[in-house]
Amino acid sequence: MGKKIVRLVTLVLSMFVLATSGNVVMAQQYPIKPIKLIVPFPPAGATDVMGRAIAQKLSEGLGQTVLVENQPGAGSTIGTDLVAKATPDGYTLLLASGSLAIAVNLYSKLGFDMMKSFAPVSLVGHVPHMLVVHPSVPANSVKELIALAKAKPGQLTAASQGNGTPSHLELELFMTAAGINMLHVPYKGSNNVMPDLLAGNVSVFFDSVPSSMPLVRNGKLKALGVVGDKRLPTSPNIPTLAEAGLPGFDAKNRFALLAPAGTPKEIVQLLNTQMAKVVAAPDLVARLGSQGAILEASTPEQLAAMMKTDVAKWARVVKDANVRAN
The missing domain is CATH 3.40.190.150 (Bordetella uptake gene, domain 1)
Structure with a gap:
C-alpha cells in the first residue's frame, strides 16, 4: 500500500511539473x-x-x-x-x-x-465626463445649480443615456452628494439626449468631454464641472466637481x-x-x-x-x- 501511495504522489507531482513547465514554455513563445x-x-x-x-x-x-x-x-x-x-x-x-x-x-x-x-x-x-447644462439654466457654477435644485426640488430635468448607464449613476451620485432631487429623464444613448438638451427640453446632463466640449466652446451648452480629481489640460478653466463644492466627488x-x-x-x-x-x-x-x-x-x-x-x-x-x- 505504501509503494502505491508513493507512486501516486510521484505521478501527481510529475503531472504538476509538466503542466507548469508547459505554461512556462507557452509564455516564453507568446x-x-x-x-x-x-x-x-x-x-x-x-x-x-x-x-x-x-x-x-x-x-x-x-x-x-x-x-x-x-x-x-x-x-x-x-x-x-x-x-x-x-x-x-x-x-x-x-x-x-x-x-x-x-x-x-x-x-x-x-x-x-x-x-x-x-x-x-x-x-x-x-475619458472624463463633465456636468453640462442648457444656457437657459440660471446657474453658472455647481454651487448655483445645487442652490437652484434645492429651491425647486424635483423640477429641474436631468437626462441620462439610459437607466443604469454611467451618466445615470453619476447623476444619482451627484444628487446624493449634493442633497438634491432632480427629475431623471432616461434616453437611449447620448445621440438621443442631445437634440432635447440643445432645445432646452431637458436641463442637465453628465456627458463625455469629447461629445460636449465642442458645444460648450460654441456657447450652446454651459460646462459647470469636470468629473474627476484633475482639471482638463485642454480646458483648465473648468473646475472639478470636488473643487466646485463636492469634496471627494469622483466617478472616473x-x-x-x-x-x-x-x-x-x-x-x-x-x-x-x-x-x-x-x-x-x-x-x-x-x-x-x-x-x-x-x-x-x-x-x-x-x-x-x-x-x-x-x-x-x-x-x-x-x-x-x-x-x-x-
Missing part, C-alpha cells in the same frame, strides 16, 4: 498567433475608438496582430462573459470600461464574477485591459509591460488626448484594487437609488 481584443460595445463609440488605437500599438510592440472584435449588449456583459469563458492563454483579451463595475451590480444572473473571473493586466486610462469612467483568470503570470506581465509603453506613446497620447482621453497604466495589483473600489462604490449608488436595468 504570442505566436493573432490576439483577439474584445470590445463589449458597438463600433465607433468611445470604447471602440480606444480599443482600436490600443490594438494597433500592441500589435507593433508584440510583433503580432491584435484584432478588435465588437461584442456589444446587456451593459457590456455579453462580450465580458465571452472573455471570462475563453481559454486563459493570452489570446483573448477584454477592454473593459467603467460600465462593467456598474453592470455587475445591476444584472443578477451573470456567468462571471468581476473579481474572480479575470486576471487584471493594466489600467488604460479614462476607467478603461482597463483584462485577461481570463488563470492566464499565466508571465503573459500577464508581458502584456502589462507592453501596455505601459502603449499609453506612454506620444502619438497615441496626442491622438486620444485630443478626444478627451487621459491615458494611464498601472500594475495588475493596482488595477485589481481599483476594480474592487469601483464595484463597491457603484453597489452603494445602485442600492440607495434603487436603480434597475432597462
Whole structure:
C-alpha cells in the first residue's frame, strides 16, 4: 500500500511539473498567433475608438496582430462573459470600461464574477465626463445649480443615456452628494439626449468631454464641472466637481485591459509591460488626448484594487437609488 501511495504522489507531482513547465514554455513563445481584443460595445463609440488605437500599438510592440472584435449588449456583459469563458492563454483579451463595475451590480444572473473571473493586466486610462447644462439654466457654477435644485426640488430635468448607464449613476451620485432631487429623464444613448438638451427640453446632463466640449466652446451648452480629481489640460478653466463644492466627488469612467483568470503570470506581465509603453506613446497620447482621453497604466495589483473600489462604490449608488436595468 505504501509503494502505491508513493507512486501516486510521484505521478501527481510529475503531472504538476509538466503542466507548469508547459505554461512556462507557452509564455516564453507568446504570442505566436493573432490576439483577439474584445470590445463589449458597438463600433465607433468611445470604447471602440480606444480599443482600436490600443490594438494597433500592441500589435507593433508584440510583433503580432491584435484584432478588435465588437461584442456589444446587456451593459457590456455579453462580450465580458465571452472573455471570462475563453481559454486563459493570452489570446483573448477584454477592454473593459467603467460600465462593467456598474453592470455587475445591476444584472443578477451573470456567468462571471468581476473579481474572480479575470486576471487584471493594466489600467488604460479614462475619458472624463463633465456636468453640462442648457444656457437657459440660471446657474453658472455647481454651487448655483445645487442652490437652484434645492429651491425647486424635483423640477429641474436631468437626462441620462439610459437607466443604469454611467451618466445615470453619476447623476444619482451627484444628487446624493449634493442633497438634491432632480427629475431623471432616461434616453437611449447620448445621440438621443442631445437634440432635447440643445432645445432646452431637458436641463442637465453628465456627458463625455469629447461629445460636449465642442458645444460648450460654441456657447450652446454651459460646462459647470469636470468629473474627476484633475482639471482638463485642454480646458483648465473648468473646475472639478470636488473643487466646485463636492469634496471627494469622483466617478472616473476607467478603461482597463483584462485577461481570463488563470492566464499565466508571465503573459500577464508581458502584456502589462507592453501596455505601459502603449499609453506612454506620444502619438497615441496626442491622438486620444485630443478626444478627451487621459491615458494611464498601472500594475495588475493596482488595477485589481481599483476594480474592487469601483464595484463597491457603484453597489452603494445602485442600492440607495434603487436603480434597475432597462
